[in-house]
Amino acid sequence: MLKNNLYMALLASLFIAVFSSTSIARSEVEQQEESFSETPQELTGRVGDVPVFSHIYGADFMTEQERCEYLLKLDGMKTRQERDAFRAKHHEKIDLRRKQKGG
Known part of the structure; x- marks a missing residue:
């Protein structure tokens, strides 16, 4: 037993x-x-001829400062839903800029 x-x-x-x-x-x-181990400067810099920030939607329509802020905000978010909402808002903002610039 x-x-x-x-x-x-x-x-x-x-x-x-x-x-x-x-x-x-x-x-x-x-x-x-969903987290970044590199600093924003490394993420928004260049590796050879390829920009490291190319994974950011509409990065060509953003300044380096905006790309850094985008990555820091995204990295600071805790949930996938929060990040998805942030990305959707970012897409709308970039689409508006693209229309304004005629792109």
């Missing part, structure tokens, strides 16, 4: 350890997915 209780306790501990480490690892991956 005592042997069975110890076995069940060990099994329960193992079960909890496996599932808690899986959820922690998953949340760390999700956080890394």
Whole structure:
């Protein structure tokens, strides 16, 4: 009886350890997915002939200061919904600039 209780306790501990480490690892991956490890200056600079900021929608219609602010704001947001709303607003703003400049 005592042997069975110890076995069940060990099994329960193992079960909890496996599932808690899986959820922690998953949340760390999700956080890394949207964060930037480089500084804004590195992100908005150039690598060879390719601008590093080319992943920003409408970056050609933004100043370097605006690109830096965009990346800092985006990096500071906590949820995917917040980032998606920010990006949608940014797309509208860039589309308006593009129309104004005739592009």
